[in-house]
């Protein structure tokens with residue numbers, strides 16, 4: 001109870017919504033879920049009126065390895081149905097959201113598990129969830145983070161999940177529930193480095209493009225290295241990427257057309273390249289920019305700078321540049337970053353620094369330095385697609 005109080009208060013104070021994963025490993029002799037402990041927790045939580053959403057377990061495809069006892073998809077589906085009935089009996093949670101099954105990488109056996117689950121509980125969950133870790137934590141190298149093939153593994157996985165979900169529960173939302181650069185808690189000096197940001201920012205762009213609306217980062221703070229803040233709560237590079245993304249990038253995705261590449265830009269071609277350009281409507285929560293502005297975010301994995309000329313209605317607009325580069329002598333291994341040449345650090349324990357853009361005069365070519373991430377707000381475009389919610 002005390003742990004739940006602390007966790008809930010942390011989330012509540014931070015303006016976050018808590019999704020609590022109940023323990024799925026309590027099993028009856030016939031392998032069905034023993035919900036008696038979960039019920040105690042639900043009752044306690046309801047007595048405190050905690051607004052929580054729920055799920056059951058974590059990476060069920062690993063239960064055999066972890067506990068010696070496998071749980072198949074249809075059994076897990078029944079367990080979720082049972083949990084849904086429990087929630088409906090408790091007034092506070094009668095309409096609470098339920099998410100799952102939180103599976104790992106969709107290999108063949110995992111897809112089979114998902115199919116079994118979807119047949120039974122596809123309509124019971126509010127979103128279907130899965131997790132993705134790019135690299136085996138034990139073998140990661142900094143150059144791995146620059147491989148376009150690695151960046152694209154996620155795209156194939158989304159398609160596999162979408163296929164199953166659309167078969168059993170067409171239109172059901174899909175969420176990426178856990179994501180990290182490397183598995184097994186991450187790799188020291190790599191998964192918390194500037195270079196790991198390429199995977200993170202590309203994940204956000206690629207998923208938004210493929211219609212995935214929610215991505216949960218594993219993790220905010222932990223003893224591993226996939227976290228966003230270090231042991232002293234100082235933000236790491238992925239934190240700054242996330243903060244800029246939150247401030248500048250709205251949910252609405254725009255198509256990007258790139259001309260002047262050597263190859264004819266077929267759909268997807270540019271995305272697979274080393275220069276990745278994403279465009280969204282600028283976040284409407286950002287009051288520095290009027291509705292109708294556009295945010296581009298760019299990952300340049302080339303070892304040379306790239307020049308981008310905006311054309312059409314974007315041609316003669318003032319652009320605000322937010323260029324993130326590694327800070328210090330560690331290069332791509334850096335754990336601190338600079339924004340437009342200024343190192344980023346907390347102003348004090350509770351205050352984020354001002355994120356100052358560099359204004360570029362109208363019509364100027366964007367020059368994207370090698371191996372960088374950057375955001376560009378094209379001001380006052382009055383883009384029709386971005387003027388309304």
Ligand SMILES: *[C@@H]1O[C@H](CO)[C@@H](O)[C@H](O)[C@H]1NC(C)=O
Pocket residue numbers: 027028029034035036037
């Ligand atoms: C379920 O677990 C509780 C303890 O958590 C135990 O008292 C109970 O007997 C279990 N039920 C069954 C059917 O095994």
Ligand SMILES: *[C@@H]1O[C@H](CO)[C@@H](O)[C@H](O)[C@H]1NC(C)=O
Pocket residue numbers: 028029030031032
């Ligand atoms: C499995 O065991 C539990 C607890 O004993 C019981 O409530 C449930 O009905 C059993 N399920 C099946 C399918 O036999």
Ligand SMILES: *[C@@H]1O[C@H](CO)[C@@H](O)[C@H](O)[C@H]1NC(C)=O
Pocket residue numbers: 017051052
């Ligand atoms: C609980 O939180 C969800 C998600 O933030 C919100 O949509 C819902 O309105 C909240 N429910 C109550 C009763 O406050």
Ligand SMILES: *[C@@H]1O[C@H](CO)[C@@H](O)[C@H](O)[C@H]1NC(C)=O
Pocket residue numbers: 030031032072073074075
């Ligand atoms: C799934 O597991 C349950 C419980 O162990 C078992 O009764 C059922 O036959 C299994 N279903 C399939 C399709 O393997």
Ligand SMILES: *[C@@H]1O[C@H](CO)[C@@H](O)[C@H](O)[C@H]1NC(C)=O
Pocket residue numbers: 188189
């Ligand atoms: C990680 O970096 C720190 C500081 O740059 C250094 O002291 C440490 O030895 C590095 N650890 C590994 C495993 O490379």
